[in-house]
Amino acid sequence: MSKASSTVATTDNEAAKPKVAVVVFLLNGKKVLLGRRRSAVGNSTFALPGGNLEFGENFEECAAREVKEETGLEIGATELLTVTNNLFVEGPKPLHYVTIFLRSSLTNTDQVPQNVEPEKCDGWDWYDWDNLPQPLFWPLEKMVNSGFNPFPA
Template sequence: MTEPVPKVGVGVLVCNGSQHVLIGKRRSSIGDGTYALPGGHLDFGETWEECAAREVKEETGLSIHNIKFVYVTNTVLRDEKRPSHYVTIFMRGELVDPNAVAENLEPEKCDGWEWVEWPNVPQPVFRPLQSLIESNYQLS
């Protein structure tokens, strides 16, 4: 059996003008039951900003703008149901409408969305996000 090839993921710190970010509990063969940011795989030919906006819209129905690069991680997940290697690009975006409410548009992939104060993400945390937290990244 060959080793899986690395994939590129994009995680998005969706900010609502305060020190809070949107997180959800994953339902996946990778990181199942852990808390993570909205995000997904980078599509061929897509910019990081385009991927961030698309994934947030697909998963939550929210529109974001002022999207900026934050951090990158390199995570080998050997102990998952499906061993994986991800380069995760973290982006930050602001809500276009600060009063918009997140919807769970992919309930097969996420248990729902909630706002939490950064960096106080509930345990267990998805490993790439844990690396971002451990970097001491500050929202402001």
């Protein structure tokens, strides 16, 4: 049995099931929207808006719902950028997330992000892609360090 499968075999049934997260690179010029997490996983790190895919939702619906729930912002059309496979084995309970990364922009550039879920986030702000705040949430940090760029070529 491989290390990964032995890790899964020793967890409870719910933790052993991968979950799907949809996150959004919400772009505004050369800036991206990030919030500081308040969570058992990645606490105090900067992350993109997003969350769990709900039963029956497509990726675009999930992205629009999550961005609205977390920031109060309305987003335009989305574009699939990449998918990552993330194992969080160091937290209180192991988690496995397949993360769908989308790109979008605001439907109206006069909108201002609000901290709609203060129990989950310390607040949202726009950051220059070339000068991101630290520390970044691990999956995002991994992408940035790989040279990934969410901006259209």
